[in-house]
Amino acid sequence: MDSSQFRDAAHAALEEIIKYYDTVADRPVLPSVAPGYLKPLLPPGPPQTGEQWSQIQSDIDRVIMPGLTHWQSPKFMAFYPCNSSFPAMLGEMYSGAFNAAAFNWICSPAVTELETVVMDWLAKMIGLPECYLSEGEGGGIIQGTASEVIVTAVVAARERIIRRRLKDMPEGEEKLDKAAEMRGKLVALGSEHAHSSTQKAAMIAGTRFRTVPAPPEAGFRVTKEALRKTIEECRAKGLEPYYFTATLGSTATCAVDDLEGVAELAQENPDIWIHVDAAYAGSALVCSEYHHLCTPMQHFDSFNFNLHKWLLVNFDCSAFFIKKRRDLTDTYTLTPSFLRNEYTDKGLVTDYRDWQIPLGRRFRSLKVWFVLRSYGVEGLQKFIRRHITLGEYFHGLLVGRKDLFTVVTGPAFALTTFYINPTRPSAAVSSSPANTPNPAHEAYTNDFTSDAEAQYREEANRITKEVYERVNSTGEFYLTGAVAGGVFVIRVVSATERAEEKWLERLFEVLVEYAGDALKRDVKGGRTVEMVDG
Amino acid sequence: MDSSQFRDAAHAALEEIIKYYDTVADRPVLPSVAPGYLKPLLPPGPPQTGEQWSQIQSDIDRVIMPGLTHWQSPKFMAFYPCNSSFPAMLGEMYSGAFNAAAFNWICSPAVTELETVVMDWLAKMIGLPECYLSEGEGGGIIQGTASEVIVTAVVAARERIIRRRLKDMPEGEEKLDKAAEMRGKLVALGSEHAHSSTQKAAMIAGTRFRTVPAPPEAGFRVTKEALRKTIEECRAKGLEPYYFTATLGSTATCAVDDLEGVAELAQENPDIWIHVDAAYAGSALVCSEYHHLCTPMQHFDSFNFNLHKWLLVNFDCSAFFIKKRRDLTDTYTLTPSFLRNEYTDKGLVTDYRDWQIPLGRRFRSLKVWFVLRSYGVEGLQKFIRRHITLGEYFHGLLVGRKDLFTVVTGPAFALTTFYINPTRPSAAVSSSPANTPNPAHEAYTNDFTSDAEAQYREEANRITKEVYERVNSTGEFYLTGAVAGGVFVIRVVSATERAEEKWLERLFEVLVEYAGDALKRDVKGGRTVEMVDG
CATH class of the missing domain: 3.90.1150.170 (Aspartate Aminotransferase, domain 1)
Structure with a gap:
């Protein structure tokens, strides 16, 4: 496919996409296909020689469309929404074109630098405390999903408490054994209504997990008292709570934990990493009437919300803010010689690879930038x-x-x-x-x-x-x-x-x-x- | 931005992208910007009211272009390539439009089912042993990067050996303590020339990591003898090797470990999970002259290669094949009531969320499908x-x-x-x-x-x-x-x-x-x- 064929193909694809959006409300929101519907519609292997775009495109309607659940439909009221938008799609177009495995600053400086800028824009827009801005010791990074963010935070929390507790031990076998023993006693906590990703993250980190009660009479919220009681119960059993997901908008009912109460506990328990998961509801913070929810966050360690849910940036785009970026880099930075370059060595640049689990990164800040500019704050x-x-x-x-x-x-x-x-x-x-x-x-x-x-x-x-x-x-x-x-x-x-x-x-x-x-x-x-x- | 404005904007963006591709060879492949170049080019926050696309688009050239490293340039000969292609970009367009957080089959059946089909196509095309096909006990999944795949495999390997060793212990405190003690003695292995992601994955999993020597005289390959010696040395110290990344194309020199020798060891050590990382070189397996490299894989547990490196599917797209998908789902499936649906309960569908760490998933199989069909095997x-x-x-x-x-x-x-x-x-x-x-x-x-x-x-x-x-x-x-x-x-x-x-x-x-x-x-x-x- 050369440039000119691509132009024709892309124009045809665009028309189909536009038509899809213009008619999405008319379609049944849920498909009626049975499991296994798709395989018989396709040959058992790829074609030996290339096919024309027109042949391929016609299969969208035949093969794909019947099996789509239409998340962009106004009749989609399930889960939480997953909103796309035209400006976000334009962002994806450029991102696919400027394709790079941008794991370091030099691998494409614009990828890193635009991300830092739009994350600061977002932080200001939602009224996050200043400690989450890149100018200080914090900053924001785009990750894929809230579940990815939470694993990232949980593992960093685990390593942080181990570093702190074992800082005086010399490196060696004894320290490794002690760290393993500690890990076995660590407990990650989350509201009983928190998203299951905290439990999954605790498993991945090889630590325990325990829910904090959030009963109907508390409005399905974790209260300060409930959290304190859970922490104390863990400690009484010789276990060590090291992480808590505070929920700003729980999965089932969109309950908000008692963030101010949790903030008081956070100050008494500096070794417990408090992460606020606002996957869906966080987007509402663009409205000033919700800004007060952000005030307690100065006492927490990290925060995330998914722009792909309710802020018109298509999937995937979870904004992850960290108060002290060293809490991530101390865990995720590997220092073999082959990772070195003069910019990183001099501390001049951000290498987001050291803020996350995977290495490579897509240019997702483009779509955030386009959406923020196309819609404006208002x-x-x-x-x-x-x-x-x-x-x-x-x-x-x-x-x-x-x-x-x-x-x-x-x-x-x-x-x-x-x-x-x-x-x-x-x-x-x-x-x-x-x-x-x-x-x-x-x-x-x-x-x-x-x-x-x-x-x-x-x-x-x-x-x-x-x-x-x-x-x-x-x-x-x-x-x-x-x-x-x-x-x-x-x-x-x-x-x-x-x-x-x-x-x-x-x-x-x-x-x-x-x-x-x-x-x-x-x-x-x-x-x-x-x-x-x- | 309504449909009609989107059409105009997308046409304009397409022209810019086409021009970019047509001229990419003429640009200096590396940007000359200094760290921090971008921030002064933008206002300190998002605009209060929305901007027109023409305003936004003009900033691509002013703000982004100077900071791009041109991975699509023929003068890019660094790292390994990260190839995009026009058909892949069309795939991303549709994926962004059909936007969904497709974590379950019912969340968009086409997303799951097309992925299963194209992963089978790929497996057949590269000559993977049949045990990696979805018809049996195996199958393929698209993940983002090789590093994500490797964390997924390492954590699953850790849990598999613990499940096996402790299968007769009743659930409870004692078992949890024993598992923690075991984790502390587990060692993940990788060639000294393997990608650093294995080391990072071992850290995330909370286990140890050790390199296997692969000296120049062995052609920078891990030999059977070297691996055996490392395993024995670990065991002599009371440590338990549970995972090995065999490298098909090492980072520095594209060395291929002695896969046949490793396969012999694999049969003697069924509790060591062998994963083959062919991130770059794996794409060459589309050519029959390389198919012999796949034969030993019947004795391994999993395999991955990045189509975003050398197979024209833009970033991110790492194909991860597993011989026994239960080795993933036994670790990653959570079973709280709110994850249930009739299709999953009846075992009729694949829920790829249980094959991976994050929850949500993009519709990445579209771009694979488009590329395989546009180019054809030949x-x-x-x-x-x-x-x-x-x-x-x-x-x-x-x-x-x-x-x-x-x-x-x-x-x-x-x-x-x-x-x-x-x-x-x-x-x-x-x-x-x-x-x-x-x-x-x-x-x-x-x-x-x-x-x-x-x-x-x-x-x-x-x-x-x-x-x-x-x-x-x-x-x-x-x-x-x-x-x-x-x-x-x-x-x-x-x-x-x-x-x-x-x-x-x-x-x-x-x-x-x-x-x-x-x-x-x-x-x-x-x-x-x-x-x-x-």
């Missing part, structure tokens, strides 16, 4: 606030039918979770008066102590799950469910670029209809994706 | 063989001036390493007879036992480094140096898509000239990048 604020408003709107619809629905959490960062009230089926289908609250369940509770309560809960879970599965089975909307405090809830978060009130209205109609049906009879079938770990 | 073979021939051509030029140059290794997979002979400066600048070998150093040796030899070596290293730095300082060519067996060598590998004989001819002229000058006097200045870890 454009991004508007984008976020529109979804916050949509979340409130949907919440309003639910509380308008308290006979049918009980809101469990939210609206929090555009996410509302709720269940279907199992009793009073007649109310569910009556047209008026619709707004009669279920007297026993006007507000959410997980007090299952009585038999009656337990039975009620079981019934609510069953019916809610049925409705949820039926919604997904049609492919019209895509939702996810979650279990929070023993309660099966439906999560609705409408935060894609094409999100509009009308889709929430339509979803609500569907929910009312299906809830009414479910209260009358069992609904069978449907696609279950009980997964909120996105 | 096109890719032609691409590789052209570079092999270029490597032989350059090697021929060097041996044509044995008075000036001593080849240390190669040509191996298009890479030749050499040094400048320090003696007989008169010969270096004499025009004829040029082809007089230096009698003492017709062939490479690292026998530095005598004082004269040591002095000779020191002088050779100094002069070679000078020449190397002078070449890079002009920005006309980009080379890397390496230290192999105490010898500083210049590495030349011309394997970009635009590589041509004429550039090697020109480089050779430059080398002859600079070598002649260096033999007469010191050459000062220049940019040193003594780094071959790419």
